[in-house]
Amino acid sequence: MITLNNTKYMDIKKINLDDLAKFISEIYMLKRNKREGFRLSGVDNPDSLTDHVAIAAQLAYIIGELEGLEGNKCAAIVLFHDNGEARITDQHKVAARYIDNKEAEQQAIAEQLNLLPESIKNKIANLNKEFESRSTPEGIVAKDADWLESALQAKIYSEQGYQNLENWIDNVSKALETQTAKIILEEIKKTGNFTTKWWQGLKKMTYEKIYKKS
Amino acid sequence: MITLNNTKYMDIKKINLDDLAKFISEIYMLKRNKREGFRLSGVDNPDSLTDHVAIAAQLAYIIGELEGLEGNKCAAIVLFHDNGEARITDQHKVAARYIDNKEAEQQAIAEQLNLLPESIKNKIANLNKEFESRSTPEGIVAKDADWLESALQAKIYSEQGYQNLENWIDNVSKALETQTAKIILEEIKKTGNFTTKWWQGLKKMTYEKIYKKS
Amino acid sequence: MITLNNTKYMDIKKINLDDLAKFISEIYMLKRNKREGFRLSGVDNPDSLTDHVAIAAQLAYIIGELEGLEGNKCAAIVLFHDNGEARITDQHKVAARYIDNKEAEQQAIAEQLNLLPESIKNKIANLNKEFESRSTPEGIVAKDADWLESALQAKIYSEQGYQNLENWIDNVSKALETQTAKIILEEIKKTGNFTTKWWQGLKKMTYEKIYKKS
């Protein structure tokens, strides 16, 4: 049996495995929970919270590196930032008019983290704190990435014909703090085909003509 | 205007924004690409690659920390590991019988990364290399997290009635390298209700009886 | 041009049509909003709020008539009871642990109803009040029908293999006030095939044998 780091290794056998299994069971709920805000624009079955998180974390990495920060950490902050929504579901901006769920989300996160070993719990709690308070440059980047991902997904739905998503994009535009995220959004806002932009020129046609002049 | 890190800051205005927009456009394709292997067991519309990546990255963080490594880095390796599948789609183990796509995936990743500024490109390329070669402890953890996520999703589909997923779980069980991942999988394999385990005891009933004895 | 009731007729041309159109636009949101609680049991794309409302209103009619009340009124109470969720989305019982949304829902309903002509607004507001306070027999029936519908949909998901829905059914069982609803639930709980019970014996085979002894 191998131990990857002999000195800092935590003995998995001494950990509360039942609690750890509960924590892991819970994060899979994020696949079933959907991005509620897109329903406002007519989307019947929007993408999942995990769809959002995976892309937002990549964006955080890139923005972070461009801003001269450590991408790994920026991405990690985003990675855990929506875990509370496993318990309280995703809240859109019309619901926000009626319910302030900030405290509830923090309480949900706190209870989730209690299922983890102390040291991991503290680290993730700190990542969450940086995200919520934006007290560190990495926290600012993470929040910008979170918003940017939403705006770009809104762009994709908008290109597909759904309504009033420019409004979403404009709100994100105002909220963004870093110049990097702002300029990326400006660049993409201008394109008419963000959905399909990436593969232009990459298709390889495989047919061969039999009758050349036909 | 704010620069988060004055010394290491990369000037977004000097970057090839068109290429960056292409890279970002491409990662959204991962939401539309699905986990093909689950179709083998009868799942008609499996979860997306981003669904998989977000959870696998969280698992990598946790396994990494338990193994005494830096969670941030383990998670970052997972975060980018499936990007090549935007171009070549997800390959299941029956397809693997006929096609060795390792090289193709590396070529796809190389071309994707060429769209990014040099320094970021090199960093992500290195993360990918650690994943593929498992030449570092973090690379080993990332691969284990990738496998573990699949096995646990297989558990969820299995609990829902889909077929022959124990076979998937057993294969992962053999492939895993770290004791941490192995024991987590053993723990969860035993449970009959991994899908719903997390919320047992958390529901708050809100009704009040009017007629106490009715 | 026809006026159906000459004496009580409200002149549609004197009504704020823009507000009325807004109200109607909003209720269509109930088709896009889903029954969030079923995600807890592993359902990825649960039925809509309107799916729930239509069946619950029929149940309210039936229970109401059995209880010696006017079915029409019982059904009408159910019909409007979830409109507030167009704005605040459906809340499940784990979320209820963290957020008390009662007041928010009432505020959302109040703002919605302000879009309607005074007399209609007051009538629907009263229906809502009877539902929330259960101060009338019809309000009690409506609430029972709302719960019963959820329990029976849970039965259907449960028969399909989803997990831990007996727990849902049991909670409804305890909450129900009317004997009628209780007994209906008891009756259906016992059946193993509630989903398909209705069409047993109704299929008409249309084939004719060509070779009688084959």
Next chain:
Amino acid sequence: MITLNNTKYMDIKKINLDDLAKFISEIYMLKRNKREGFRLSGVDNPDSLTDHVAIAAQLAYIIGELEGLEGNKCAAIVLFHDNGEARITDQHKVAARYIDNKEAEQQAIAEQLNLLPESIKNKIANLNKEFESRSTPEGIVAKDADWLESALQAKIYSEQGYQNLENWIDNVSKALETQTAKIILEEIKKTGNFTTKWWQGLKKMTYEKIYKKS
């Protein structure tokens, strides 16, 4: 144990519970049956019959009240009007060219209602008769609401890019009898964003700027 109305109460224990359970089992089929007509315009997975019924019943209430009638009754007529389609499925207007299913629907409804206690059966049969014959003002309102709901859902699909739904809306426009329904349809036909009209101005932005001038 409580009886809500001591004098008119029907003893649930004396009722044929097996038949009642069959009736209830059957109405859940309406969630699985879809609005077939929208497939003509390219919709692959249209909304359910219950989606339609819930909104049409609300519209019937509103139109009824505006026409000076009792909303409760207008809504109740709509509530049950599609039950026959549990057995014969929804028929679109191209199918209507080949099959006259009026009689079949009435026979299906009659057989369904035989599962209910006599008095409830008669009441619902009467509601159905008013709908089919439009022999009462409430029947006229109910039919108008049924049509109007379809036209407004067609508007929503049309705004999302599906084809030839104006044709649907125009046909409804000609069929409507009440001035109230006609004017509501005219009002909404003019809007370009019926899907999203309701929440304009309701979103509450929750971000706070860190760097005011950035």
Next chain:
Amino acid sequence: MITLNNTKYMDIKKINLDDLAKFISEIYMLKRNKREGFRLSGVDNPDSLTDHVAIAAQLAYIIGELEGLEGNKCAAIVLFHDNGEARITDQHKVAARYIDNKEAEQQAIAEQLNLLPESIKNKIANLNKEFESRSTPEGIVAKDADWLESALQAKIYSEQGYQNLENWIDNVSKALETQTAKIILEEIKKTGNFTTKWWQGLKKMTYEKIYKKS
């Protein structure tokens, strides 16, 4: 320009292209129309008519060849047999209790075929006739293949947990005429994992162990 068969070639330029385009437009509707019967067993979004046709035609080819007939012709009969359902939708066996749609289907098919050039129209009309009347061995095989496909899809849904599909399989079992189809169905009925049977032993594991004894 190439003509594949100089003597029998029909000049496409002399054909009514608008009518031909209509015929082709119509067959795409078969992708949007679903197998209604499976909803009876609780399936919310069943497979399409084209899903059914493609597999049934392959089965007809195989059964036909086993029965000593020309597979091509057997398959062709199945290929067109559901085209009428583009106009009248798929009818399940509960609906068949109330509506005899045989004549309607033939009328729909006749009108469709009028859009095709005379000679093709006659050929497809004859294929349809063989299917309906089972007046030829190939017609018998085609009908058996149609039924067998449904029974095997029912088996797949049944293995996934849906209800009362054995009933469907048994009815097909009685209706089948050819010994070939009967024995295939008997063989498959016995298996517990028809869904996943095909790939047993085909998966290629691609992992390599780093730490052999771990």
Next chain:
Amino acid sequence: MITLNNTKYMDIKKINLDDLAKFISEIYMLKRNKREGFRLSGVDNPDSLTDHVAIAAQLAYIIGELEGLEGNKCAAIVLFHDNGEARITDQHKVAARYIDNKEAEQQAIAEQLNLLPESIKNKIANLNKEFESRSTPEGIVAKDADWLESALQAKIYSEQGYQNLENWIDNVSKALETQTAKIILEEIKKTGNFTTKWWQGLKKMTYEKIYKKS
């Protein structure tokens, strides 16, 4: 017991039924596998391989007959042409840039066919050969039908608002060999409503006015 062709009949009881059941189990996988290329244009849940095959086979029949060939055979070639994709999944044109899967597909097909009795295996292998090599007129027609089906489905997605599908249609336009297929595509490319073209004029309105002048 009936034997449809006494002289050529193959005795089903002497056939390897387990292998035959595997072959049949495998073709049902084609329902779960999707047309991957459409994801490039933003389609989240594209149509299945069987959806494609059923329509392409009908097109092959029609093109074949118009070209003076036997429609039955042209259709049969298409019917089996995608079976290999049950094992290797559908490959789009971006993936084709990185992976040449021609050989893999032929190997997969060879292994599949080994499950069938010798004579049937040889016949289907020959149909596949004609498709791949286009060495016969029927093979040319089959390939054209395969391409044409994709282009017309692309047209339907394009009319629904998805992006960059003209590019797909143009590529097919260049690849097509037969004048018949080319002209059909040209005809349909010009229409703005290919999705709904077929039912124009076919709807039967069923309403009757009560108040003629209203």
